[in-house]
Amino acid sequence: MRRAPAPLPYAEAGLPDEAAAAHALNRLAFGPRPGEAAEVARRGVGAWIDEQLTPPASDPDSDPRLADLDQLGWTTEEITSRYLTPAFALRQAVAEGAVPDGFGPRDPEIRDRLQGWMERNDIRSVADLRRDLLRAKLTRAVHARAQLREVLTDFWYNHFNVDGRGGQILYVPTYERDAIRAHVFGRFRELLGATARHPAMLTYLDNWQSRAPSGTAVTFGRPPGRGGINENYGRELLELHTLGVDGGYSQDDVIATARAFTGWSVVPNRNEASTERVEAGLDRLASRGAPVVRDGLFVFRPNWHDAEPKTVLGRSLPGGRGIEDGEDVLDLLAAHEATARHVARKLAIRFVDDDPDEGLVGRLAAVFRRTDGDLTAVLRALVEDRAFWDAARSGPDGAPSKVKTPFEFVASAARATATPIEDVRGVLGPLRDMGEPPYHAEPPTGFPDHAAAWVNAGLLLTRMNLGLRLADGRVRGARPDLAVLTAGREPESIDAALQTYVGALLPGRDPTPTVTLLQPIVREPAFARRVAEAATQAEAETPVALDDDGVFGETPEPPFDPDDTAAFVVGVVLGSPAFQRQ
Amino acid sequence: MTSRRAFLSSGGLALLAAGVGGVPSFLTRAASATPSGSFRRRKVLVTVFQRGAMDGLAAVQPLSDPMLARLRPTLALDARRQLVDLDGRFGLHPSLRPFGDYFREGTLGIVHGVGSPVATRSHFDAQDFMETGRPGDKRADSGWLNRATGLLGHEPSTPFQAVALTPALPLSLRGEAPALAIANLEDFGVMAPGAMAATGESLEALYAQTAGDLLSSAGREGLEAANVLDQARLDQYRPENGADYPRSELGESLRQIAQLIKADVGLQVAFAEAGGWDTHARQGAADGSFARRAADLAQSVAAFWTDLERYQDDVVVLTMTEFGRTVAENGTGGTDHGRASAMFVLGNAVRGGEVHGAPLVLDPDALEDGRDLPVTTDFRALFAGVAGPHLGIATGDGLFPGWAGRPLDVLRS
Numbered sequence: 001m002r003r004a005p006a007p008l009p010y011a012e013a014g015l016p017d018e019a020a021a022a023h024a025l026n027r028l029a030f031g032p033r034p035g036e037a038a039e040v041a042r043r044g045v046g047a048w049i050d051e052q053l054t055p056p057a058s059d060p061d062s063d064p065r066l067a068d069l070d071q072l073g074w075t076t077e078e079i080t081s082r083y084l085t086p087a088f089a090l091r092q093a094v095a096e097g098a099v100p101d102g103f104g105p106r107d108p109e110i111r112d113r114l115q116g117w118m119e120r121n122d123i124r125s126v127a128d129l130r131r132d133l134l135r136a137k138l139t140r141a142v143h144a145r146a147q148l149r150e151v152l153t154d155f156w157y158n159h160f161n162v163d164g165r166g167g168q169i170l171y172v173p174t175y176e177r178d179a180i181r182a183h184v185f186g187r188f189r190e191l192l193g194a195t196a197r198h199p200a201m202l203t204y205l206d207n208w209q210s211r212a213p214s215g216t217a218v219t220f221g222r223p224p225g226r227g228g229i230n231e232n233y234g235r236e237l238l239e240l241h242t243l244g245v246d247g248g249y250s251q252d253d254v255i256a257t258a259r260a261f262t263g264w265s266v267v268p269n270r271n272e273a274s275t276e277r278v279e280a281g282l283d284r285l286a287s288r289g290a291p292v293v294r295d296g297l298f299v300f301r302p303n304w305h306d307a308e309p310k311t312v313l314g315r316s317l318p319g320g321r322g323i324e325d326g327e328d329v330l331d332l333l334a335a336h337e338a339t340a341r342h343v344a345r346k347l348a349i350r351f352v353d354d355d356p357d358e359g360l361v362g363r364l365a366a367v368f369r370r371t372d373g374d375l376t377a378v379l380r381a382l383v384e385d386r387a388f389w390d391a392a393r394s395g396p397d398g399a400p401s402k403v404k405t406p407f408e409f410v411a412s413a414a415r416a417t418a419t420p421i422e423d424v425r426g427v428l429g430p431l432r433d434m435g436e437p438p439y440h441a442e443p444p445t446g447f448p449d450h451a452a453a454w455v456n457a458g459l460l461l462t463r464m465n466l467g468l469r470l471a472d473g474r475v476r477g478a479r480p481d482l483a484v485l486t487a488g489r490e491p492e493s494i495d496a497a498l499q500t501y502v503g504a505l506l507p508g509r510d511p512t513p514t515v516t517l518l519q520p521i522v523r524e525p526a527f528a529r530r531v532a533e534a535a536t537q538a539e540a541e542t543p544v545a546l547d548d549d550g551v552f553g554e555t556p557e558p559p560f561d562p563d564d565t566a567a568f569v570v571g572v573v574l575g576s577p578a579f580q581r582q
Numbered sequence: 583m584t585s586r587r588a589f590l591s592s593g594g595l596a597l598l599a600a601g602v603g604g605v606p607s608f609l610t611r612a613a614s615a616t617p618s619g620s621f622r623r624r625k626v627l628v629t630v631f632q633r634g635a636m637d638g639l640a641a642v643q644p645l646s647d648p649m650l651a652r653l654r655p656t657l658a659l660d661a662r663r664q665l666v667d668l669d670g671r672f673g674l675h676p677s678l679r680p681f682g683d684y685f686r687e688g689t690l691g692i693v694h695g696v697g698s699p700v701a702t703r704s705h706f707d708a709q710d711f712m713e714t715g716r717p718g719d720k721r722a723d724s725g726w727l728n729r730a731t732g733l734l735g736h737e738p739s740t741p742f743q744a745v746a747l748t749p750a751l752p753l754s755l756r757g758e759a760p761a762l763a764i765a766n767l768e769d770f771g772v773m774a775p776g777a778m779a780a781t782g783e784s785l786e787a788l789y790a791q792t793a794g795d796l797l798s799s800a801g802r803e804g805l806e807a808a809n810v811l812d813q814a815r816l817d818q819y820r821p822e823n824g825a826d827y828p829r830s831e832l833g834e835s836l837r838q839i840a841q842l843i844k845a846d847v848g849l850q851v852a853f854a855e856a857g858g859w860d861t862h863a864r865q866g867a868a869d870g871s872f873a874r875r876a877a878d879l880a881q882s883v884a885a886f887w888t889d890l891e892r893y894q895d896d897v898v899v900l901t902m903t904e905f906g907r908t909v910a911e912n913g914t915g916g917t918d919h920g921r922a923s924a925m926f927v928l929g930n931a932v933r934g935g936e937v938h939g940a941p942l943v944l945d946p947d948a949l950e951d952g953r954d955l956p957v958t959t960d961f962r963a964l965f966a967g968v969a970g971p972h973l974g975i976a977t978g979d980g981l982f983p984g985w986a987g988r989p990l991d992v993l994r995s
Contacts, residue, residue: 206863209914228913232862235703235919245706246720251951254703433765435749442857443633445706448750456751456763 008046013389015508017041021048022508023392026400026582027351028052028383029147031412034484037507049383053185053376055146062144065420069132071124076174076199076297080269083124083170086114088270093117130169133176134424134438141411142421148379152184154407155350160195160241161446162204164439167270171200172439174296188343188373189334192241196330197298199266205444207233208266210258211304219263219322220290220302229306234258236444242333244342249313256310260317260325263305267297291322334373340365344378346449351382352391353401354450360387397513400581403451406434408582409463413470413574416505418484423477430466434459460580467574472567482566490566494522497569505573514578521572522565625896625972626843628852628886629727630832631713631752632879632903634860635705638923639909639955640872642692642937645673649944653910657867657917664868668692672937676868677876680884681926688934689894691992693964695922695939697905697957701950703919705860708904712961713753715982724757726965726981731759731851733975740848741807747835747854755853762807767838825889830878832856836886843893850973856882859903863914887928898929898972898993902961908953909944920954925961927968931993938992963990971995 010020021040025032028049032040040048066072071079084092086105093099098117103110118124140150157180164172179198183191195201202208212218213228234257238249267282268274285303286292293300300323309319315332317325333339344364348356363385364378371377382388391401404412410427413419421427431437435454441447448454469475471482485504491497498518502511573579644650645661659665665673666682672694674682684690700717702708711717715726731744738744744761746752751763819841827833835854842849858875865872883899890897906923928934940958950956966977967990975981977989 206914206916209863211913213913226913230862230912230914230916231918232860239704239706245704251703433749435765443705443860452756453750456761459749459763459765462765 008049008383008389009386010045010389010392013386013392015389015392017045019392019508020045020389023389023400024049024383025147026412027388027391027402028151029415030141030151030408031404031415031582032507033415034418034504052146052148053379055149055185059140059144059146059149062140065139065143066136069136071129071132072136072173072177074173076171077269079129079173080170080297082122083126083129084118085126085167089118089123089125090114092123126167126169129173130164130439131424133164133169133173134428135421137438138411138414138421138424138427141407142414142419149181149184152379153181155347156180156184156191158441158446158449159346160191160201161441161444162200163442165442168200168204169439171198171203174198175200183375185376185379186374187334188339188368188375189330191375192334193327193330195241196237196261196326197264197295199297201233202264202266202298205233205236206230207258207261207264210264211262211301212259212306217307217319218303219305219307219320220285220288222303227304229255229258229262231255231258233261237261237329237333240444242342243336243338244345247336247338247342252311253313256312256317257329259306259308259310260312260329263301263303263322264326265299265301265304267294267299269297293323335369337365337369340368340373343373344368347378347382348387349449352387353394354452357387360385395581398510399578400509402582403455403580404582405447405449406431406436406454406459406463407438409434409580410466412582413467413579414478416574416579417471417480417482417570419470419478419480421478426476426478427466430462433462455580463580464575467579468568468571471571471574480570482570485570486566494565494569495519497565498522501566501569501573505570506578509578514573514576518569518572518576522569624848624850625898625974626850626852626893627727627730627969627972628836628839628897628899629754629854630836630879630883630899630901631709631754631853631855632859632875632901633705633709633855633857634903635708635905635907635919636859636875636903636923637861637865637872637907637917638694638696638903639906640865640917641675641678641876642668642672642694642924643675644942644944645671647942647944649909649946653944655911656915657865657911659867669935669937675873675876677873678880680880681928684887684928685935689928689930689932690934691927691932691936691938692924693927693938693959693990693992694924694942695955695958696925696961696964697922697959699957699960701921703905703921705904705919710753712902712904715962715965716984717962719984723753725752725754727754727851727853728757728759728761729981730969730973730975731755731761732757733980734850734973735975742842742847742849744851745839745842745849745853747838747852752853752855755851761851764807764838766834767841821885821889823888823891825885826881827885827889828878828881830856830882832878833882833885836882837889840886840889843890843897861907861916862912862918863916865911865916883926883928895930898927898932898968900965900968901926902965906955909949909955910953921950922955922957922959925964927964927992929972929993931972933992933994938990959990960985960987963987964992966990967992 008020015023018037018041022032022037024045025037025040090099090105093114094101099110099113105111105114144150153176157176160180162168162172162175175198179194179200180191183194207230210230211227212223214223214226216223231254235254238247238254238257239245243249267278282292282294282299282301290302292302302322305322307320310317310325312329313332317328341361345356345361348360348364352360364381367381368378394401410431414421428437436447466475470478471480473479486500491500498515499511502514502518506514640657643659643665645665645667651658659673659675661673664676666676666679667673668682668685681690685692698708698711698717700711702711707720710720713725714722716722727744738760741760741762744755744759746755746761746763748763749765751761755761821827821837821840827837832854839852839854842852856875856879861872864870886899887894902925903923905919905921907917907920909920912918942955946952962982962985966981969975969981970977970989971993979985
């Protein structure tokens with residue numbers, strides 16, 4: 001029987017219901033939508049959090065918006081066989097005689113014929129997959145009712161990062177869906193095991209080719225003639241996925257871990273001849289009694305597995321075994337104290353503070369260990385901890401403690417302004433410039449999780465600019481619905497507009513400092529005229545004359561235009577310091 | 583292009599003020615306090631961080647070590663047919679051929695066996711140690727390039743004194759001295775001209791009023807910088823001397839550093855980076871993934887050097903990488919994390935045409951842990967030997983706290 005949830009200690013942290021709701025929406029979701037903080041406060045913050053911690057598998061708010069993306073439901077095999085790079089598609093089309101040989105895919109006539117061949121055979125382009133995946137990620141971040149699942153999927157994907165550059169992107173849809181999203185409320189061991197077996201991880205960190213060195217006893221058959229171990233996965237498994245860089249392992253542990261994972265491999269799927277050859281080889285092995293394991297494209301190759309005895313972190317793994325070696329290492333690591341602390345610290349960084357209190361880390365790590373890595377239990381402990389709620393006001397001048405990552409900024413701005421994102425191309429460039437192009441973190445560490453890495457002059461400019469353009473409807477494929485923010489009532493003066501939009505975009509926070517900061521901007525005499533100029537862009541670069549003393553001459557004030565003002569004030573609030581915090 | 587000096591003295595200041603509705607504070611400081619032309623001849627240190635740990639032995643290979651072919655059956659290159667002979671002892675990877683020309687001209691120096699005195703094979707730790715310049719100290723949070731900027735001995739009269747052409751500010755440039763990170767100069771300068779011009783001054787004020795916060799200083803510097811760049815018309819930049827930059831991350835970064843140098847905005851410390859050096863599998867020999875990275879490095883640096891011909895006396899380029907790789911290749915045609923690597927220094931004052939550092943011995947008995955090239959030159963000795971004489975700064979305890987070593991004698995005084 002589930003114990004009754006403890007009351008959430010937000011009143012003790014000095015937060016009224018709506019401020020607590022807004023804080024929960026900022027941290028456990030991608031920011032509040034218009035009116036949402038008030039609604040969550042009315043229904044009860046605890047009830048909303050309970051819903052978020054136990055969501056149903058399907059999402060009624062985001063799934064229908066992705067109904068046209070049939071590939072989100074496909075298997076890895078289906079995706080890898082039906083999405084081709086232009087060069088690969090051309091080779092295949094030439095082989096089938098649909099396109100003459102000796103031309104490149106850029107040749108206009110060849111491109112048309114190739115296009116036709118791809119459409120006839122329902123073969124798709126890798127570039128489309130990349131765009132569709134980003135659309136799915138943004139759509140879910142903006143619209144999903146189960147927001148915490150999306151926040152956690154983003155968090156754990158980054159923890160178990162796989163870079164989706166080039167052909168590797170083909171493995172990303174099922175990696176995110178089956179290895180990450182499916183386990184974010186489960187046990188850490190399951191999440192770890194699912195990433196360890198997925199072709200995305202096995203290829204990204206090179207383990208798929210790692211095999212017993214020649215002269216080493218293997219689980220079945222003769223040792224391979226050439227080859228040997230690759231340490232990459234073993235090292236990152238210890239350093240990044242589980243123990244942490246200070247987790248107390250040695251170079252010998254790295255090597256022993258790499259040996260334990262020899263033979264954890266992937267069946268190639270891009271070339272039918274080689275797939276058939278590998279599968280025939282595996283069938284032959286299996287028919288002779290070899291412990292081959294197949295699971296989708298994952299394969300354990302017993303003739304590649306180093307069957308000598310090994311020692312990992314002081315634990316002896318007896319010789320003569322197969323896939324059990326790797327599974328035992330995963331068990332050992334998942335239950336290790338250093339892993340509990342490493343995971344607890346990373347969660348505390350994501351949800352509480354860039355430099356989290358060691359006491360909080362210790363409390364979360366204790367829950368992790370007591371519950372055998374039950375991630376829902378750890379999250380529940382997190383929201384029941386005073387530290388989580390104190391973080392709403394522990395930043396400078398009583399602001400929230402954390403700065404939004406670039407992706408969080410984009411998603412929260414879209415949510416705050418009720419902006420569905422129909423076409424991702426408009427935000428992809430800014431995300432790249434801010435250093436967070438989704439699915440494209442090259443190093444296994446993923447994107448940085450500290451504000452110092454992404455708060456700097458250039459990035460804030462990009463944020464301000466994106467905020468202004470988004471509010472003004474000038475970001476491709478992203479139309480905001482600002483009327484929702486004021487329930488259709490247009491503010492009657494510029495001061496009223498400022499009050500209204502600060503309150504609507506930053507619910508649960510004290511509006512006074514932000515209104516005070518923004519007031520000189522919106523009251524500036526030349527302001528409305530300049531906005532009008534900016535909007536029309538007719539004589540964009542014409543300098544304005546200066547008086548001798550360097551002060552602007554008198555210019556008549558244009559009439560107040562509520563439409564332009566709404567977009568401008570909203571844009572300025574999105575670019576303001578307060579909106580950068582979560 | 584209008585130089586900064588001309589721009590300040592010809593009434594450009596008034597035009598700038600007109601465009602954005604106010605005079606950025608650093609510019610008024612610069613205009614009143616700085617003798618005209620003083621930016622012009624300042625030295626620039628350009629650093630390139632090769633993330634992922636470059637295989638120094640693949641880049642700069644001993645020509646006649648009998649162990650090499652044994653330990654690297656598929657990776658070692660043929661000394662006579664494939665390598666670019668440097669000095670009879672070492673050969674350069676063919677993809678780095680442009681570096682061979684600079685080496686022969688005497689402007690490129692190579693240091694082999696460079697690395698951290700603290701042994702770690704974690705990218706995470708090793709990059710941090712190299713960027714903070716404080717090996718072993720995990721709590722260090724300021725970068726050595728930031729400290730170098732602080733030691734320059736004059737007020738930063740421009741937001742462009744220290745710039746990273748990266749989306750995020752690298753640890754190397756974090757710290758007390760102001761530093762700027764810019765992903766893309768063009769976007770930065772011409773960003774939504776209407777809206778930004780309309781709000782620039784006001785948002786600057788907005789961020790300035792946010793007290794004591796990361797967001798405050800970052801916002802202020804960014805707006806000041808955007809104001810200057812808008813004037814400099816960097817979007818119309820054309821490289822000189824037929825310089826042909828690769829369309830890569832590094833090529834783009836170096837092209838933009840060249841733009842900043844020529845725009846005369848007071849740049850002194852620049853940072854660029856190139857990823858993809860973590861060659862665990864299918865590293866390749868004369869062709870393949872290493873060769874592609876190496877070609878990008880050499881072509882990007884060569885384009886930069888060609889483009890900057892008029893400024894070469896003022897510029898030194900220094901490469902860095904967090905560690906080297908195993909001497910023996912692994913089972914997947916790649917190399918795993920090792921210890922020492924090789925680094926390049928390019929400039930007219932460099933003691934070029936020389937491979938600095940202790941002789942390499944590849945016999946497993948001479949290797950660290952029987953597998954890695956040992957560190958014979960502390961990276962701080964190299965960095966101090968370059969930054970000290972070039973930037974005219976003291977390189978003792980202030981630049982590398984706790985370090986009492988001697989700078990490597992790699993620049994002519």
